[in-house]
Every structure is written in C-alpha cells, then in structure tokens.
Amino acid sequence: MTDTPEALPSTESTASEPVPHVTRRDLLAGAAAIAAASALRELGAPDIAAQEVLSVPSVPSDPTKIPGAPAGDTGARSAFETPVREHVSSSLSKTPLHELEGTITPADLHYERHHGGIPTIDPNRYELLVHGLVERPTVFSLQDLERLPAVTRTCFLECSGNMRRNGPEETTAQSLCGLTSQSEWTGVPLAVVLDEAGVQAGASWFLAEGMDAAVLSRSIPLEKAYDDALLVYAQNGEAIRPANGYPVRLFLPGWEGNTSVKWLRRLELADRPFMSREETSKYTEGIKGGKARQFSFVMDARSVITHPNYPAHVEQGWNEVGGLAWSGRGRIARADLSFDEGETWVSAELQEPVLSKAHTRFRYLWRWDGAETTVMSRAVDETGYVQPSLREFIDARGPHSGPYHRNPITGVRIRTDGQVVYRTEPWE
C-alpha cells in the first residue's frame, strides 16, 4: 500500500519520523494490512482486497472526480483521525487533551472513572427516590425529570485525582492530567426537584447514591443544591453516555468528579453528613500536622499546555502555544506563560466566552529561535487564586498528600531539534 497514492498517511510514516496523530495501533494495523494484502496478491486476488482488509475508504487522487459517500444514520470520525482515551485501568481512562481543540470534549472521549463498572440501565424503568427530611418522599421517573424546567450549562468535570507524579519526558497532556473533560450538560436544577418533595427545616446535607455495583454514595451540603447543582440527562446535545451516568447523574459544577454521582438512584436529606467510605477513607487528603482534609469539594485553578505537546515537533519561527485553564471557584482571569522557568510570566489570550467553572482555551503566539526552551503555564482565577508551583504545593501540603487535588504548575520543554517533551520535575 505504501507505494500507491491511495495509501493512508499512517502507513507512510516510519519509526524515525514520529508523526503526531499516528498511534502505534495505526502502524500495527497498517503493517497487518500490508502483510495481508501481499498474501492475497500471491494468491492471485485483485488489489481491491487490500482496501477491504484496511476497512477504511480508499482515497481518490482527486475527490472532485468521483461521487462521494452517501448520507448515513450516524457519523464517524475521519479514518485519518484516531484519538483514543488512555486506559490506565479497567476503571479509569483519560481524555486525549493534546489531540483536541476548542473546549468541548467529544462524549466518546470524555474521561471515565467508575468504582464498580458501567451499569446498564433501562431508561423506561429508571426511578429516582427523594426521601429523608422532606415533606413528601417522592419517586421521579426520567419522564418526570424531563418535564421540569431544564437548563443547559457548559462546565468541566474533573476527577480529584488528576495529576500524574514524576512522569517521564514522554508524558503527554493526556497522561499528565487527562481526567478532566468538558461537556454541555442539560438537566433540571436540583433545587426544583427538591422543592417538589419539600425540604424540611433542619435539613443541611443530602446523600447522593448511584445504582452501579459500588452503589457509590457521597454526602453533599444542601447549599450546593440551591447554588448550581443539576440533575442532568443530556450531554453535548444527546442522552448522557453510559460511562458518564446514563440516564441521569448529579452534576455539581466545579466540584471533584466523584461527587457528581452517576446513575443516580436516591437522594436522602439529613441534618448531617453520612460519612460514606468515599468521603472518609478515600477522597480525603492528608495534609501537614497529622491531619487529613475532608469534604474538599472544589477543584482548584489549574492549567495545562496542550499544544505543543509530546510527541510533536515544532519548527523555528512563529508557533502557537496553547492549552486549557480552568477553576472550580469560578472564571479564569488569566493564563500566564513562562519561558524562563518561572522567572517572568506573560499573559496568554483567553478564548471567549470565558465561562465560570469551565475549561478556557488560552493561546499565545511565540517565535521559537531554536534554543532549548521550557514553557510553563499558570492559571489565575477570578477569585485571585494563583496556581502554585510544585515547590509551593509540596511546602503547603507535604510530599505525600496523596493523589487528590494536586494542581501544581507544569510545562513542556522544547529540545534544540524541535522535539517537544514533558518538563519533568521530581516530586519531592
């Protein structure tokens, strides 16, 4: 295939020329197809068979000279584009941040973190129970929830354990912090649902419980329900994906991901927290002085450079440095870049609209002179909170504060040959 103009570009790359957007899987698939095609040729089969083995469309030398493909029921990515999530374990996969543009994460690339696998739930049998300190314990069907006033809001959702420590130079933005994604969510304000049941005086917390095999449960202050909590059933214009909580999940803007309980089956109102396993032994952080921090809901301001990123190469001359900044406390006020290891900072341009508790794209045009350069990014949000350096972070929390709520400044390093790598920094 490599000797014909119809070949996919993925089969033309060689190991000595790393090409962004071409995965090892592509290379392997291409190699397998070449082997299969040559075997078929030896058997006297026509060359067309090779294209069928590849199961990607043939590429005409001039697409204006043959009719294109017909319309279909659902779309698919170009066969030339193969972004995939990075599976760290069977319960966790990361969004390819360094392969995406804009701020919306395609739903099939949204990060995953589940504690008992992805349940299969029939939307026609779905029920949400609201009980405890309410006037009228109530069961809502999906249709009931869809009848209530809906809102749509674009927000990030981030796992509280979203920072790979001590990654090697080959660490991509995906591998570093791909447990954050952004969607346009649609659902009903939780306050509307609670008012249907009638919240009793004295209620101050509620338990949110999922119907997954972990029956995951978290206690949430009732204040959040009357601030901006949603019960969402749609994501980027369609029903929520199973991995993201189909058919209904809680959504708590700006808060650590596991509190936005997926596959929601029950809300129980009470006058105190329930002290579930997730909020005692699990999603708590050791800090200095023999203590651990609990109910640390808000995700602190954070940023990551996505372009350029490993394994890309950059050319001398003008380049755009870009990435994402976000904060669970509100809007991003600034995204700063440093080209001198944090000595001085310049502000990047923020792509409008800058939404509260949302991924914000930043960009900065920069001229690379060919010298080895590090580029670091730093987010500042509208509350004035400044993303800390790793030194500041460790000094504040201790070196072993655990996997949650790590948000130190990170960066990339550009070698003299243009190769972009992760700016490594020992966590100590």
Next chain:
Amino acid sequence: MRSVVRDRPVILLAALGVAFATGCDQSVPNDGATLGSAPAVVAARPASHPLPARFGVGRAATEGDISVLDIDIMPDGNGLPRGRGTAVDGATIYASSCVACHGADLQGTLLGGRLVPAPDALGFPDGDVPISMKAIGNYWPYATTVFDYVRRAMPLDRPGSLSDDDVYAITAYLLWKNGIVDETVVMSAEALPAIQMPAWDRFIVDDRLGSDRVR
C-alpha cells in the same frame, strides 16, 4: 450551614434564576449571588402563566420504595440492621470471599487495597507519610463505614451478596485484625457505633477557600 427554611416560591424562583443565568446569559456570575433575587425572571413572566409553587411531578414514595434502597449507615448507628457476627465467623468468610483480592495477611494485592496498616506504618498517613500506608486501623474515622461499604459494594464480583450477619462478622474480623476490638467481641447494631476509631479526630473540613494561595 445556611438554613433552608424559606418560602417555596422564592426557592423556585431562585432555581430558575440559576436557569436563566446559566442557560441564556453565561456572563452572569453563578457563584450564588444570583440566588434569592431574580427580578428579571419575575418581570418577564406574563401574569397568565404564573410559576407554580410546585409542578406536581413524580409519585408519592411508598415505604417499600424507601426500605429497599435506604441502605446507608451513619456513624451513630442509624440504619444498622438486626444481626450479629464474630471475628471467628468473619475469618471463615474472609477466606472464601475476600482473600483473593486483599491477601492472606490483609496487606492488599494488585486487585484489592490494604485493610490493615503495614508492619512499618509510620502513624497517621498525613501529608508527610506515604499514602500507601492508609488502612482501616490508622485512617478510617468511623467503624460504621466498614459495615456500610462492605454491605453495599463487596465482594467485588458479587456485590451486595453477603447477609447482614456475614457483614457484621466481616466487620468484627477486620476491626480485630486492626487491633481495635477484642477477638471475642460480638458485633451488632449496638456494639458497632460504640467503637471509637484511632483516626476519629484526624479529619478537618476543607479550609482551602478564602485564600488566593495553595493550602
């Protein structure tokens, strides 16, 4: 914690204020400042279509609806079922249902986490002690959480399959192995909430907000 006692229509309007702020005008701060006042919403709504105090959606939950789902256990023992179990009983159940993932020495394996502190544990695993040292005996603040979690989510391949007696027994076994109760204790709805865990006073509520620097 702010009181939630207020007129229902105000709550509803506040909720719709959020709806308008987030759905139509993303430039309006959504930090709670919009709550409690939504004059634009009120003014824009024609008198012929007043907002209801309630929409009347959903059906009344029955006792059965609630009892089948209401499985949570609180630190004061609220929610604990009848039943009993001992560490000796628990050892048998552990050997058949838990050991494959958590190991014969309860130190955890690649499949399941550590259940007892490591032999070289360095005290409470705060920010200066490796998080891998976390276990029931040195980190979990409430014994009731052990019962709640085992009953709802364990064993991993058969979640929710253990009887209440079995869960009491496993809880007794785990607490005994962590050096918290005597081997002969009979775990029950009365005994479990009376246990004070070593880490009960180690947890502080989030104190990061209100500062513009990392805490």
